[in-house]
Amino acid sequence: MKKVFWFSCAIIACSVMGCKKELLIYEDGFLVPLTADVDPSVPSILVNGSVLHAETYGNPDSSILLVLHGGPGSDYRYLLNCKAFADSGYFVIFYDQRGSGLSQRFPKESYSMDVMVDELTGVINYYRQTPEQKIFVLGHSWGAMLATAYTNEYPDMFSGVILAEPGGFTFQDMLEYVGRTRSVGLLSEVMSDVLYPDQFITGNVDEHAILDYRYALLSVANDGEDSPIGNEGLSPFWRSGAVINIALFEYGDKYGFDWTTNLSSYPNKILFVYSERNTAYGQAYAEHVSSPYNEVQLVQINNAGHDMISFPSGWNAFFPIAINYLNTLN
Amino acid sequence: MNIGNKILMIVLLLSFQGKQLYSQSINWHADSSQQKHMLNVNVGLDYGLVYGVGYGYKLSTDFPIVLMGSVSLPAGENMLDDYKVKLGGSADVFQIGDVHASVNLNGVFRVYNSDYVRLINFGSDFSASIGYYKQKWMVSGEFGFDKAIVTHIKNGPSYLEIYPLAQDGWYEPATGGNFYYGLQTGISLKQSDIYLKAGKVIAQDFKTTPMFPFYAQLGYNFKFN
Numbered sequence: 001m002k003k004v005f006w007f008s009c010a011i012i013a014c015s016v017m018g019c020k021k022e023l024l025i026y027e028d029g030f031l032v033p034l035t036a037d038v039d040p041s042v043p044s045i046l047v048n049g050s051v052l053h054a055e056t057y058g059n060p061d062s063s064i065l066l067v068l069h070g071g072p073g074s075d076y077r078y079l080l081n082c083k084a085f086a087d088s089g090y091f092v093i094f095y096d097q098r099g100s101g102l103s104q105r106f107p108k109e110s111y112s113m114d115v116m117v118d119e120l121t122g123v124i125n126y127y128r129q130t131p132e133q134k135i136f137v138l139g140h141s142w143g144a145m146l147a148t149a150y151t152n153e154y155p156d157m158f159s160g161v162i163l164a165e166p167g168g169f170t171f172q173d174m175l176e177y178v179g180r181t182r183s184v185g186l187l188s189e190v191m192s193d194v195l196y197p198d199q200f201i202t203g204n205v206d207e208h209a210i211l212d213y214r215y216a217l218l219s220v221a222n223d224g225e226d227s228p229i230g231n232e233g234l235s236p237f238w239r240s241g242a243v244i245n246i247a248l249f250e251y252g253d254k255y256g257f258d259w260t261t262n263l264s265s266y267p268n269k270i271l272f273v274y275s276e277r278n279t280a281y282g283q284a285y286a287e288h289v290s291s292p293y294n295e296v297q298l299v300q301i302n303n304a305g306h307d308m309i310s311f312p313s314g315w316n317a318f319f320p321i322a323i324n325y326l327n328t329l330n
Numbered sequence: 331m332n333i334g335n336k337i338l339m340i341v342l343l344l345s346f347q348g349k350q351l352y353s354q355s356i357n358w359h360a361d362s363s364q365q366k367h368m369l370n371v372n373v374g375l376d377y378g379l380v381y382g383v384g385y386g387y388k389l390s391t392d393f394p395i396v397l398m399g400s401v402s403l404p405a406g407e408n409m410l411d412d413y414k415v416k417l418g419g420s421a422d423v424f425q426i427g428d429v430h431a432s433v434n435l436n437g438v439f440r441v442y443n444s445d446y447v448r449l450i451n452f453g454s455d456f457s458a459s460i461g462y463y464k465q466k467w468m469v470s471g472e473f474g475f476d477k478a479i480v481t482h483i484k485n486g487p488s489y490l491e492i493y494p495l496a497q498d499g500w501y502e503p504a505t506g507g508n509f510y511y512g513l514q515t516g517i518s519l520k521q522s523d524i525y526l527k528a529g530k531v532i533a534q535d536f537k538t539t540p541m542f543p544f545y546a547q548l549g550y551n552f553k554f555n
Contacts, residue, residue: 023483025501031483033493186379189406193444195378196404196412198540200442200449200478202506202533210505211538216492218541220444234445234488 026203031213032239037104044103045095047122048115053102053238054095056127058086063134063159063330064127065090068097068120068143072248073215073241075101078310079140081319088323089330090136095123097146099244101237105208111247113149113257120150124157136326138162140309145169148259155265160329161293162271162322165281165306168289169263171256180280181229181306190226194218208243215242230277230305232313260292269295271325273318275304297325356386356396356420356432356523356551365521365553370400374547376414377540378404384416386551394422411443416455424460430470431460438476446489450482451505459514469515472527475534478506507534510545523551 023030028038036044037051045054053075065085069076076094086092096103098119099111124135137158139147144166151161152169168174185191197217203210219234270293274286283300290296299321304314356368368386373379384400397419404412416436424431436455442448454477461470485496512529528546532539 023497023499023501025481025503025505029495030497030501031485031493033495187405189408192378192404192406192412195540195542196442197377197444197447197449198506198542199377199414199440199453199476199508200451200481200506202478202508202535202538202540204533204535205537216489217444217446220446220488234491237492239493 025201025213026207026209028209030209032209032216033102035104035239036102039102042102045123045126047126048119050098050106050119051104052095052098052119052123054093054123056091056093057083058089058091060091060127061129061133062089062091063136063326064124065092065326066120066124066135066137067092067094068137068139068146069094069100070141070143071100071241071245072097072116072142073100073243073245074142075103075238075241077101077237078235078307081309081315082138084319085323085326088327090326091127093123093127096238097241097244099247100241101239103241105241105243108205108243108247111244112251113248113255116146116248117150117153120146121154134159134330136160136162136329138164138322139166140164141167141306145174145259148263149257151266152259152262155262155267158266158268160268160270160326161266162273162325163290164273164309164318165275165278165286166289169259169292171252171258173289174252177280177285181227183228183280185226188226190220193220205243211242212240215240215245228278228280229307230275230279231307232305232311235307235310263292264294266293268329269297269325271297271299271322273299273301273308273321275306275308275314276300276302277305281306365555367554368396368398369552369554370549372402372547372549374545374549375542376402376404376545376547377542380404380414382547382549396420408443412441414438414440418455428462428464429460430463431458433458434474444486446486448482448484448486450484451478452480453478457510461514465518467515467517468525469513471511471513472529473511474509476508476510477504479504481505508532508540509534509536512545521553523549523553525549525551 028034036042036053042053043055044051067079067082069079075096099105135158137147144163148169167177201214272290274281286298301308301314301317308314308318366388370384372382380402382400382402384398386396386398389395400416402414403409416438418436420432420434422430422432434457438453438455440451457472457474459470459472461468480500482500484498508531510529510531514527516523516525526548531543531545
């Protein structure tokens with residue numbers, strides 16, 4: 001008992017001396033940054049009642065290149081290489097979708113595909129100077145899915161479409177792809193990295209700061225060495241959007257989706273890129289996913305993983321192909 | 331209550347409380363009155379695939395109390411970067427015929443490390459079980475609550491690149507909590523018990539779930555004098 005007592009004292013001493021400050025886990029700012037609706041220093045626009053973190057580069061009168069980030073729930077920080085398109089004469093628009101990145105958070109039940117599509121229309125209307133101003137879209141992963149959902153509904157909106165590894169345009173395709181990306185072994189370190197924190201940090205469905213931080217910790221898995229998606233390292237982001245991620249997956253599970261029904265109405269060629277190192281994707285799946293479009297320029301980006309636009313090897317291969325594609329349609 | 335007091339309370343709980351913590355299943359009806367010691371090995375699903383060992387000591391009290399300690403490690407290339415230690419015990423508090431009800435109280439100390447963060451947590455794990463216990467076998471249901479009372483978060487360089495203003499320190503209020511419920515069954519042979527338990531995990535708001543919302547454990551107890 002004496003040993004137990006002294007051991008206890010040692011633990012107390014170490015623990016208390018280690019205490020620097022008391023911090024509230026549910027408050028924004030301690031573990032995750034403030035969102036644009038509460039931090040006026042974050043550049044933002046107001047669209048459909050939502051304060052969206054947004055930035056633009058280039059001449060506002062030039063043809064628009066709208067950049068859509070992945071997730072749902074990621075943000076555009078990892079796509080900032082696309083600023084380079086402004087130097088080639090495009091007006092580049094970045095925005096964090098609602099509930100994502102530094103944009104405003106909403107209750108889980110408020111998210112739906114209709115809301116996301118309407119938000120995209122709102123962003124276009126916010127920036128478009130004239131009806132003649134051309135609009136191109138570049139979507140990565142979930143962003144490419146959103147771009148296709150939009151194109152399926154409004155096939156005349158975009159003058160060109162660049163899609164980088166969309167999960168799928170039907171719910172079944174998306175489910176199977178996501179399953180392949182998570183095919184890591186139960187014995188692997190990445191599996192422990194993903195699952196183990198659930199006993200340390202849990203949050204109620206409206207506690208965005210907690211849930212976003214917990215979701216951010218999952219990025220270790222997406223970008224780890226064991227991951228099939230083949231990224232070079234950790235992709236940068238500002239703040240994960242856990243609730244919108246859960247909400248849109250549940251929305252898809254409940255209602256399903258098929259965004260291929262009207263893609264044949266899209267009149268132009270699209271550029272569809274996939275990465276060499278993402279073993280969950282590959283040429284066969286890229287051909288399958290892109291097939292509902294009439295005309296597809298399908299390109300493998302070598303020496304790159306899923307976040308091919310983020311890292312130098314992928315970006316250096318992608319940019320010349322993308323700018324050439326845009327210029328032929330501009 | 332400040333962090334220091336919370337930690338003090340937990341440590342005192344671990345050190346001096348009479349009827350305490352447990353992590354293994356015990357057959358309260360097995361004939362083991364002469365066997366004071368118990369060694370346990372187990373493998374299971376507990377927020378990942380985990381391996382565990384434990385030790386129990388049966389007190390000489392009017393109703394059965396077993397003091398226990400256990401350590402578990404999740405699988406992975408770096409097995410020692412994450413772990414969980416439980417100290418406590420289990421008490422058989424109620425009996426009618428072959429039906430026994432028991433309570434289990436554990437103090438929990440757990441550590442998690444990744445490229446993004448190091449988490450150190452003091453928590454508690456309380457559960458109750460009721461079931462049918464024969465000398466050679468048992469089956470019971472359990473319901474418990476695993477509370478992450480206070481957690482120290484140290485953000486790693488990778489996360490500080492993401493958010494340089496992230497604050498390290500002891501976070502309050504309780505950073506997490508999960509309920510769990512399930513079934514356990516086992517057989518007892520002289521000095522040995524083999525048991526299996528499994529069930530479901532749900533967060534304390536009863537709406538969100540862990541990434542893997544199940545638990546399971548296959549274990550072996552060896553009892554001796």
